[in-house]
Amino acid sequence: MTTMLDATRAAKIANPGHGDTFTDHMFSLSYSPDRGWHTPELQRMANLSIHPGMIGLHYAQVVFEGIKAHRQVDGGVAVFRPWDNARRFRASARRLAMPELPEDMFVDGVSQLVAADQDWLGDDPAHSLYIRPLLYGSDISLMLRPSNEYRFLVMAFLAGGFFGDNVESVSVWVSHEHSRAIPGGTGNVKVAGNYAPSFVAQKQAQEHGCQQVVWLDPIERTWLEELGGMNMFFVRGTGRGAELVTPQLSGTLLPGVTRNTLLTLAERLGYAPREERISLDQWRTECRDGRITEVFACGTAAVVTPVGQVKDAGGDWIVGDGRPGPVTLRLRKALVDAQHGVGGDPDGWTHRV
């Protein structure tokens, strides 16, 4: 029996995919108004027993995070920038009228889980542990109100590449019909309710032969915002003169931890990164006249993923020669190196478990 389990696990580790190779444990913590945060527990991964009338299930009073842990060059394991996710988790909870989990408790839960399940991580540099902290309203009530009680869970899965293990360019489709976020809404935080409404546009992108959807701003439908569940970057020029631009945080974009990391790394590599508004028309025109040479998406799951082709109702176009460009690959390497502790940790980004 043990041998069969070991064989199943080995097969999963050899080919983890993205999203369903869960590790052995989960961390759990509860909240109630009278006891505060209580009963921290590391337990075996198991099904939950929930009442069908639970608030989180009906009204999406649910927030989550996405973080990765990586095998380090010295053989240890470290979580990448968990304090930044802890801060964003608090902001997300605040937006949904939920209690804000103290950042040290968040990082402690993540660390306990990673410490328990780090053996899932071999030394394949393409593999990481994707960690998913989750907080949901657990009151049993269908009254339209915030929950009083909450449960915080941390789980993890072994991740291969989000778009496969090789760095290949993806094609993207521009949605003119749907918006991801609206002013005054929840686009700048990571709440569960942001994601189900994006699925229909994602399906349309796939029907057009594309891997991801491009989100435009919801008012003028002119300005580029995000790519599926990722931030985006544009490279203008080539070689030493290359410059990096990313859409500015307008309130409807998620402030990605990867985006922030790349802004720092790009500065260091001499790409003079800027945050500015950039329109769909600019993207098309500047690609055609050669000013924009590369485009890529970034996020915890996607790392840095080159964009090779854009499909749009107004006409399709290719970015550069359609293949991963040198600036994209250089930044990707700088990010992956930082995650794996290559060259030390000058920014204090890695959190050892």
Ligand SMILES: Cc1ncc(COP(=O)(O)O)c(C=O)c1O
């Ligand atoms: C909508 C959206 N944008 C961008 C990102 C990238 O953020 P991060 O780099 O923190 O993973 C994510 C993923 O969390 C996301 O869901």
